[in-house]
Amino acid sequence: DTAVSQTPKYLVTQMGNDKSIKCEQNLGHDTMYWYKQDSKKFLKIMFSYNNKELIINETVPNRFSPKSPDKAHLNLHINSLELGDSAVYFCASTQMGHHQETQYFGPGTRLLVL
Amino acid sequence: AQSVTQLDSQVPVFEEAPVELRCNYSSSVSVYLFWYVQYPNQGLQLLLKYLSGSTLVKGINGFEAEFNKSQTSFHLRKPSVHISDTAEYFCAVGRSGGSYIPTFGRGTSLIVHP
Numbered sequence: 001d002t003a004v005s006q007t008p009k010y011l012v013t014q015m016g017n018d019k020s021i022k023c024e025q026n027l028g029h030d031t032m033y034w035y036k037q038d039s040k041k042f043l044k045i046m047f048s049y050n051n052k053e054l055i056i057n058e059t060v061p062n063r064f065s066p067k068s069p070d071k072a073h074l075n076l077h078i079n080s081l082e083l084g085d086s087a088v089y090f091c092a093s094t095q096m097g098h099h100q101e102t103q104y105f106g107p108g109t110r111l112l113v114l
Numbered sequence: 115a116q117s118v119t120q121l122d123s124q125v126p127v128f129e130e131a132p133v134e135l136r137c138n139y140s141s142s143v144s145v146y147l148f149w150y151v152q153y154p155n156q157g158l159q160l161l162l163k164y165l166s167g168s169t170l171v172k173g174i175n176g177f178e179a180e181f182n183k184s185q186t187s188f189h190l191r192k193p194s195v196h197i198s199d200t201a202e203y204f205c206a207v208g209r210s211g212g213s214y215i216p217t218f219g220r221g222t223s224l225i226v227h228p
Contacts, residue, residue, distance in 0.1 A: 004157075033215075041152075041220070041221045041223070042220050043158075043204065043218045043221070048214070048215050090158070092158075094214065101208055102148070102160050103150075103158075104160075105157035107156060107157045108155075108156070108157050
């Protein structure tokens, strides 16, 4: 009954490859996010998405693209991976309104680019 | 625009001692305030939140925080810590309405020594 799940948990790949990370939430939330956490634990918002709009952090390279097949899923596709992409990527979700806005985070995907 | 400052990157403390983790924010509008905890190799989970009402907020695991509007602070406290409280703690600020993207602080590493 995991609320927010991500696959894979670990991902090791070579520079230049293309990879995807999947995220699913079973909370019925309408908004999902992707965050990047670097080695110093700093959390950087990459994308925010609901069925109305996609908000992109302008500092995110266009090699990164979110794809949402439906309301419960927000996958992250990365083209031409670089060494600097190595980090932990977290998916999160929330339900807008109702004065809640608590975010629920997935367990993270640890990406290592060699 | 809003911002969050966590004044201490690392806080070492002995078991059963009290602890305070500091958080200051700035925002031009009314905000919601959150503390999240990240245990090693896990995602973030909500510790407590302030939306409105009483300025003293109680959360899980014996933690509490006090919203101080005049000092724009939301410090996290626990009267007696356990080894299991060793983790990374993140303060976050958000505002209701529109596209909800909270701002996270850089995190405070709480290290509890026996």
